[in-house]
Amino acid sequence: MTIAIGANGQSGVLLRRVEALSGQRLAQCYQCGTCAAGCPFAGAMDVLPDRLIRHLLFDVPGVLEREALWVCVGCELCAQRCPRGIDVPRVMEALRLIALRARGDQLPVAQIPAAALQDLPPIALVASLRRQTG
Amino acid sequence: MQLAYYPGCTIKVSAREHEQAALAILRELGVALREMPEWNCCGVVHTLTGENHIRHMAPLRVLARLRQQGEREAVTLCDMCFNTLARANHLARTQPEQVAALNATSGGGLDYDGAGEVLHLLHFLRDRVGLAAIRKRVRRPLRDLAVYPYYGCKLLRPAGIGLDDPETPALLRDLMEALGATVVEGSLQTQCCGAYLAVDRATLVTQRVGATVEQARDAGAGAMVLSCPLCHFNFATHQPRIGAPLPVLYYTQAIGLAFGLDPAELGLDDRQVEALGMAAPSFHSVGVRRSGTDG
Numbered sequence: 133m134t135i136a137i138g139a140n141g142q143s144g145v146l147l148r149r150v151e152a153l154s155g156q157r158l159a160q161c162y163q164c165g166t167c168a169a170g171c172p173f174a175g176a177m178d179v180l181p182d183r184l185i186r187h188l189l190f191d192v193p194g195v196l197e198r199e200a201l202w203v204c205v206g207c208e209l210c211a212q213r214c215p216r217g218i219d220v221p222r223v224m225e226a227l228r229l230i231a232l233r234a235r236g237d238q239l240p241v242a243q244i245p246a247a248a249l250q251d252l253p254p255i256a257l258v259a260s261l262r263r264q265t266g
Numbered sequence: 267m268q269l270a271y272y273p274g275c276t277i278k279v280s281a282r283e284h285e286q287a288a289l290a291i292l293r294e295l296g297v298a299l300r301e302m303p304e305w306n307c308c309g310v311v312h313t314l315t316g317e318n319h320i321r322h323m324a325p326l327r328v329l330a331r332l333r334q335q336g337e338r339e340a341v342t343l344c345d346m347c348f349n350t351l352a353r354a355n356h357l358a359r360t361q362p363e364q365v366a367a368l369n370a371t372s373g374g375g376l377d378y379d380g381a382g383e384v385l386h387l388l389h390f391l392r393d394r395v396g397l398a399a400i401r402k403r404v405r406r407p408l409r410d411l412a413v414y415p416y417y418g419c420k421l422l423r424p425a426g427i428g429l430d431d432p433e434t435p436a437l438l439r440d441l442m443e444a445l446g447a448t449v450v451e452g453s454l455q456t457q458c459c460g461a462y463l464a465v466d467r468a469t470l471v472t473q474r475v476g477a478t479v480e481q482a483r484d485a486g487a488g489a490m491v492l493s494c495p496l497c498h499f500n501f502a503t504h505q506p507r508i509g510a511p512l513p514v515l516y517y518t519q520a521i522g523l524a525f526g527l528d529p530a531e532l533g534l535d536d537r538q539v540e541a542l543g544m545a546a547p548s549f550h551s552v553g554v555r556r557s558g559t560d561g
Binding site for chain 2: 144152153154155172173175176185202203206209211219221222224225226227229233239240244248251252253254255256257258259260262263264
């Protein structure tokens with residue numbers, strides 16, 4: 133299989149949009165993997181945060197379809213530890229926002245069982261809706 | 267003394283025992299909470315992009331109401347409310363033009379001058395009441411209890427908003443030691459419990475909760491002490507079903523037990539107190555028998 137990639141700056145439409153929304157400069161990333169090493173949900177991500185940044189820099193297709201965007205809850209451990217000062221949760225939030233605007237809501241609210249709606253704390257429901265709906 | 271109080275939604279729905287315990291221990295310390303006569307949801311998570319201003323409206327409205335009610339500061343019990351409100355406050359102070367723009371679109375309901383202050387109850391207990399005063403009020407030290415303090419995310423991060431060192435916090439440890447408890451610690455104390463993934467990716471919550479409980483048990487913990495109502499929900503309902511679950515207490519309940527208050531007043535039933543393995547005659551004074559001790 134061949135994947136066409138563009139060197140940083142050649143195309144980079146998504147990269148520029150993410151940088152504008154997140155306020156982060158992704159070329160700062162030197163791929164140390166500290167974000168992925170500390171992430172409590174790395175095991176459930178289909179692409180790790182450092183690699184996701186690389187994909188954005190090289191215009192690798194499919195970034196917006198990644199499950200990792202929705203697995204990240206913004207716990208901010210990676211932002212705390214990044215030696216390059218990149219706020220990865222802001223990058224994730226920018227990607228979620230772009231994906232939500234392109235594809236619509238990601239949380240099938242109608243499918244949440246009534247019993248769960250009764251039991252879940254309001255902060256869980258509101259936070260989930262805020263991160264997964266437009 | 268009196269203190270304005272912002273409860274938030276969850277405290278009034280699934281974390282009532284935290285509020286109950288907070289009111290009881292503050293009464294013992296001579297502090298009365300005065301709930302804001304009108305308040306709304308804080309919005310729960312701080313918006314991280316620079317293009318979603320409307321999501322700053324909920325927390326800014328809480329802060330504007332606080333000032334309209336003539337208050338300068340309010341205390342909150344919920345970690346997520348605290349984090350969201352404190353970050354909105356930071357935004358109001360550093361980018362007042364954003365607040366002005368939002369206010370212009372909302373008919374003046376968000377007229378906020380940035381002069382409010384949001385305190386977490388732990389701030390208040392550590393910095394205003396002081397651990398020495400808390401230690402002095404202890405009637406029944408938690409000597410028999412080994413606790414694992416769990417901080418999670420929103421109490422500590424981001425640095426500058428959080429209450430303590432984000433990597434090596436000491437706040438809950440110091441508080442529990444002031445109550446006479448033995449503290450055991452581990453690397454997962456500051457890792458996320460899965461938060462709102464409980465809504466649609468609950469297996470991830472079970473994995474995080476399971477790993478953290480295992481670490482706590484391996485360190486010898488007989489209970490976990492935490493602050494956040496969402497962490498509490500996750501640890502109380504998503505522990506893997508292997509043997510008896512590790513008891514999960516709010517720090518307010520731990521303080522109340524050490525103060526010698528009636529567990530019922532702290533939202534704890536007999537079964538929960540018994541699970542702590544520290545039951546004493548004073549907790550079971552009337553009509554309750556404990557097998558193997560007095561029966």
